[in-house]
Amino acid sequence: MARILALDYGQKRTGIAVTDEMQIIASGLTTVQTTQLFDFLTNYFIKEKVEKVIIGDPKQMNGTPSESAIYIEKFCEDFRIKFPKFPLIKVDERFTSKIAFQTMIDSGLKKKQRQNKGLIDEIAATILLQDFLNQKLF
Structure with a gap:
């Protein structure tokens, strides 16, 4: 099987998460500057x-x-033009950033680490992807 990639798109940064090849577990991959997103995706x-x-x-x-x-x-629109062979699916992302921040607190990250907005975006993408996978199972 191939992986599923998730994007928590933002005007400045985009958090990226990916599944394992069996599409069971979502893991944070990285955060990239949105201006560099198409280059990152092309390489990935x-x-x-x-x-x-x-x-x-x-x-x-x-x-x-x-x-x-x-x-x-x-x-x-731009993604579908540049990468027509990849289905792009929109998924409701309400509360993912808030859940991501709470996850950082619950996991014991210090205040300085919780201020890393890139990490919040990456965790939000991971939550988005794991929710998608969970819905697929039912």
């Missing part, structure tokens, strides 16, 4: 077998798109 797709890519779909509490949705939609 050359090195690794990827089946699909999921991306966080930001929604407000009432289910309507959030303010950042226009940036993600533009990225999705």
Whole structure:
């Protein structure tokens, strides 16, 4: 099997997570500057077998798109043009950043480490991906 890649897209940084080849466990991969995201993905797709890519779909509490949705939609359009063979699936990302921050606290990271926004983005992508995998099982 090939891996599934998850993106927690942001205007400045994008957190990236990936599954193992059996698509059972999600692990944080890295955080990249969003301006470098297409270069990173191009290189990653050359090195690794990827089946699909999921991306966080930001929604407000009432289910309507959030303010950042226009940036993600533009990225999705560009992604589909650049990488037409990879399915790109939007997944509701409400609360992933808050859950990521709480996960950092629960795991005992010091305050200085919790201020690393790149780490929060990577953990948020991991949570997004693990939630996707959990839903796939049912």
